[in-house]
Amino acid sequence: MNDQVLIDKINEGLKDKVVSITNPAPRRLFLKVTADNLLTVVGWLKHELGITHLSTISGLDLGQSFELLYHFANNCCALTLRTEIPREQPVLPSICEIIPGAILYERELQDMFGITVQNIPDGRPLLLPDDWPAGNYPLRKDWQYERPPEVIPGGKS
Amino acid sequence: MLQKLTQWSRLKSPWILHLNTGACNACDIEVVAALTPRFDVERFGILLEGTPRHADVIICTGPATRQMKDRLIRVYEQTPDPKFVMAVGACAMSGCVYRGAYNIIGGIDQLIPVDVYVPGCPIRPDALIEGVVKLLDKIKKGTK
Numbered sequence: 685m686n687d688q689v690l691i692d693k694i695n696e697g698l699k700d701k702v703v704s705i706t707n708p709a710p711r712r713l714f715l716k717v718t719a720d721n722l723l724t725v726v727g728w729l730k731h732e733l734g735i736t737h738l739s740t741i742s743g744l745d746l747g748q749s750f751e752l753l754y755h756f757a758n759n760c761c762a763l764t765l766r767t768e769i770p771r772e773q774p775v776l777p778s779i780c781e782i783i784p785g786a787i788l789y790e791r792e793l794q795d796m797f798g799i800t801v802q803n804i805p806d807g808r809p810l811l812l813p814d815d816w817p818a819g820n821y822p823l824r825k826d827w828q829y830e831r832p833p834e835v836i837p838g839g840k841s
Numbered sequence: 842m843l844q845k846l847t848q849w850s851r852l853k854s855p856w857i858l859h860l861n862t863g864a865c866n867a868c869d870i871e872v873v874a875a876l877t878p879r880f881d882v883e884r885f886g887i888l889l890e891g892t893p894r895h896a897d898v899i900i901c902t903g904p905a906t907r908q909m910k911d912r913l914i915r916v917y918e919q920t921p922d923p924k925f926v927m928a929v930g931a932c933a934m935s936g937c938v939y940r941g942a943y944n945i946i947g948g949i950d951q952l953i954p955v956d957v958y959v960p961g962c963p964i965r966p967d968a969l970i971e972g973v974v975k976l977l978d979k980i981k982k983g984t985k
Binding site: 812813814815816822829831832834835837 | 906907908910941943944946947950951954955
């Protein structure tokens with residue numbers, strides 16, 4: 685299955701669900717979808733194309749919005765779904781019912797970006813320390829971190 | 842008499858606890874290399890212990906992470922007196938490349954008192970042995 689066949693299949697199967705398809709390099713596809721269509725597209729990719737391996741989900745702070753990149757892979761291409769959600773209302777549907785392994789990435793998104801993932805089976809914090817203050821999201825660009833002052837044992841400097 | 846005996850046994854056979862407070866595992870592997878037959882510190886009586894309650898020396902690898910803070914202090918408090926701490930590797934000394942990250946407090950000495958620092962990234966087993974020798978010297982002289 686080469687790239688063009690794949691693009692044709694996606695165009696045919698998803699039609700208006702996909703905003704745009706780009707193919708910047710061989711065996712590399714980018715699909716832009718809206719957050720509402722995300723579940724449908726992921727489900728279609730899994731059932732029709734057999735793309736079941738989610739490599740990772742990466743998040744991107746664009747200032748006014750967050751961009752989420754779902755990196756899928758199978759043996760003929762690496763396929764990335766890009767979706768954007770507004771910063772004021774960072775809500776995302778969970779894809780765990782289709783790909784259960786996504787839960788770790790989704791919990792990390794909640795930790796690091798403060799995105800609310802709807803219908804997540806287990807939404808506990810994953811990576812941040814137990815005593816982490818609420819409302820602090822380290823990967824947001826506007827997050828400021830003040831380093832605690834270091835003490836030098838013995839009082840020398 | 843009894844004190845002399847305990848001092849002697851402490852010097853001849855320090856029991857160590859290997860504690861990873863957030864290291865990348867490189868230092869841990871080197872600590873294990875120091876314990877296994879190639880360098881074999883067991884011939885000096887240094888014995889790896891599984892619990893802080895039996896240990897004399899805590900060997901800390903890695904920077905002190907925020908998550909590890911309470912646990913590190915707890916392990917330190919569980920160790921019976923007199924206890925000694927070795928900060929092993931560049932991260933345990935200052936935080937190294939992790940210094941200033943949001944989940945890092947800094948070196949081990951930000952949380953608990955440290956007796957010996959062993960530099961290196963990762964440390965060589967020779968350096969670890971040297972560090973233990975220095976620590977034993979320190980105990981012998983009674984500076985600690």
